[in-house]
Amino acid sequence: MKQPEEGQLLRIFIGEEDSYKGKPLYEAIVTKARELNLAGATVLRGIMGFGAHSRLHTTKILRLSEDMPMVIEIVDSVENIEKILPFLDETVDEGLITRENVKVIKYRHSKGGY
Amino acid sequence: MKQPEEGQLLRIFIGEEDSYKGKPLYEAIVTKARELNLAGATVLRGIMGFGAHSRLHTTKILRLSEDMPMVIEIVDSVENIEKILPFLDETVDEGLITRENVKVIKYRHSKGGY
Amino acid sequence: MKQPEEGQLLRIFIGEEDSYKGKPLYEAIVTKARELNLAGATVLRGIMGFGAHSRLHTTKILRLSEDMPMVIEIVDSVENIEKILPFLDETVDEGLITRENVKVIKYRHSKGGY
Numbered sequence: 001m002k003q004p005e006e007g008q009l010l011r012i013f014i015g016e017e018d019s020y021k022g023k024p025l026y027e028a029i030v031t032k033a034r035e036l037n038l039a040g041a042t043v044l045r046g047i048m049g050f051g052a053h054s055r056l057h058t059t060k061i062l063r064l065s066e067d068m069p070m071v072i073e074i075v076d077s078v079e080n081i082e083k084i085l086p087f088l089d090e091t092v093d094e095g096l097i098t099r100e101n102v103k104v105i106k107y108r109h110s111k112g113g114y
Numbered sequence: 115m116k117q118p119e120e121g122q123l124l125r126i127f128i129g130e131e132d133s134y135k136g137k138p139l140y141e142a143i144v145t146k147a148r149e150l151n152l153a154g155a156t157v158l159r160g161i162m163g164f165g166a167h168s169r170l171h172t173t174k175i176l177r178l179s180e181d182m183p184m185v186i187e188i189v190d191s192v193e194n195i196e197k198i199l200p201f202l203d204e205t206v207d208e209g210l211i212t213r214e215n216v217k218v219i220k221y222r223h224s225k226g227g228y
Numbered sequence: 229m230k231q232p233e234e235g236q237l238l239r240i241f242i243g244e245e246d247s248y249k250g251k252p253l254y255e256a257i258v259t260k261a262r263e264l265n266l267a268g269a270t271v272l273r274g275i276m277g278f279g280a281h282s283r284l285h286t287t288k289i290l291r292l293s294e295d296m297p298m299v300i301e302i303v304d305s306v307e308n309i310e311k312i313l314p315f316l317d318e319t320v321d322e323g324l325i326t327r328e329n330v331k332v333i334k335y336r337h338s339k340g341g342y
Binding site: 001002004007009026027030033034039040041042043044045073075100101102103104105106107108 | 239241272274275276277278279297299313314317320321322323324325326327328
């Protein structure tokens with residue numbers, strides 16, 4: 001059975017309408033994570049929430065604006081996670097980031113050879 | 115670069131149809147979190163799952179009932195997280211709560227002065 | 229107030245189109261988790277992401293293929309979490325698994341007697 005490695009889970013809580021250079025911030029973060037060759041990134045869209053400034057978002061009330069909470073999850077080694085922090089520091093204006101140690105098991109195609 | 119603080123991530127796994135005083139329980143929990151001035155709360159809606167009593171929920175099979183699994187994520191300091199626990203103890207009838215230590219970085223508008 | 233127990237959170241990052249024996253892999257994993265009587269499993273569907281092989285998935289660009297990132301979250305005791313690992317080792321071809329220690333509080337109906 002595959003053995004786990006030490007790693008970190010980085011979670012970025014921002015708003016759907018937060019933007020960076022004209023595109024959604026969550027998209028910019030995922031693109032940056034891929035450029036940095038991080039192991040993976042996943043964007044989850046919340047259906048309700050609040051964050052900085054206590055603005056409450058919900059799919060029910062704010063039909064028009066729909067600035068839903070987004071969670072971006074990035075998993076990698078501590079060294080790799082640290083590569084994306086300066087970019088987040090520059091681009092996240094309002095939001096919350098959590099970092100925690102996790103055990104990571106990576107599965108990849110055995111075919112094709114790395 | 116912003117330095118992280120010690121904090122906790124609280125995750126509440128309940129059902130979409132769980133209710134409290136006539137409104138969805140997930141909504142009641144987010145409202146309570148805001149009342150308590152917690153740093154943020156995000157509601158994620160699962161597309162399949164099971165929990166207490168092993169009832170399996172899926173968007174495919176249970177079209178009519180659609181009692182999907184919901185995850186509510188709340189991030190704050192240990193002290194603040196503890197403020198919402200009695201409310202959860204009172205309102206969550208079936209469900210699962212996880213608590214874990216995380217490093218937290220909070221970003222807020224520099225404008226407006228805190 | 230209910231006291232927390234030591235437990236683990238297992239998170240499985242795979243693709244929506246990953247399959248096992250003709251059905252979606254995420255469905256196979258949830259079914260297995262229920263067979264093993266694990267305390268709960270929740271499937272979250274991402275709206276964008278990338279993983280093994282750096283394929284970027286997004287609801288916008290890949291309308292046709294829509295191989296969205298999926299996160300399956302399973303919470304239980306260390307002993308129970310370990311029961312599902314051999315199945316994941318066998319079925320997950322490309323993906324990432326994280327494991328972390330969490331405090332768990334389980335709520336169940338007081339009626340019906342356990």
